[in-house]
Amino acid sequence: MTSPTSDDASLAILFFSRLTDAAGDDYKAMDAELERRVRDNPGFVAAKSFTAADGERLTIVWWRDEASLAAWRNDERHALAQRTGRERWYQEYRTEVTRIVRRSAFSR
Numbered sequence: 001m002t003s004p005t006s007d008d009a010s011l012a013i014l015f016f017s018r019l020t021d022a023a024g025d026d027y028k029a030m031d032a033e034l035e036r037r038v039r040d041n042p043g044f045v046a047a048k049s050f051t052a053a054d055g056e057r058l059t060i061v062w063w064r065d066e067a068s069l070a071a072w073r074n075d076e077r078h079a080l081a082q083r084t085g086r087e088r089w090y091q092e093y094r095t096e097v098t099r100i101v102r103r104s105a106f107s108r
Contacts, residue, residue, distance in 0.1 A: 009045040009062035010100055011069055017057045017093035027089045030081050037077060043068015062100075069097075 019027070038044050043064040050058045063069045072078060085093070 008064055010065055011063040012098045012100060013059075013061045013063070013069070014096040014098065015059040015061070015093065016095075017059075018055055018091040019057070019089060020091050023089040026084075030077075030084070034078060034081055037075065038072060041068055041072050041075075043071070 035047075038047065038061065045062040045064055047059060047061040049060075052058075063072075
C-alpha cells in the first residue's frame, strides 16, 4: 500500500496495535481480505503499515471524506475482524482519527 500523492485525502486513521501469540494464519488471512476490501471503498485513498522494533504496529489509512470512513467502519467483515481482534488477535490497540489540515511535500 502506498501513501497519498494528491490532495484526495481529508482524513487519516492511525491504528496502533500489538498482536497476541494467537494471531496466526487466520489473522493473516483476514488482514489480506480486509486490505482488498478497503481498496473497494470509493472513499479509500491509500494506506501504509509499519512495525517498530518493540513490536508495536502502526497502520495509517487515508480517506477522502467522513462518509466513506463511516461506510468502512460499518462494513460487516471489518466489524467481524474487530470483534475477533478483541477476542483473540490483539494484545492492545487504539485508533486516532485525524483531519488533514496542511500538506507539504518535496520530491527529487
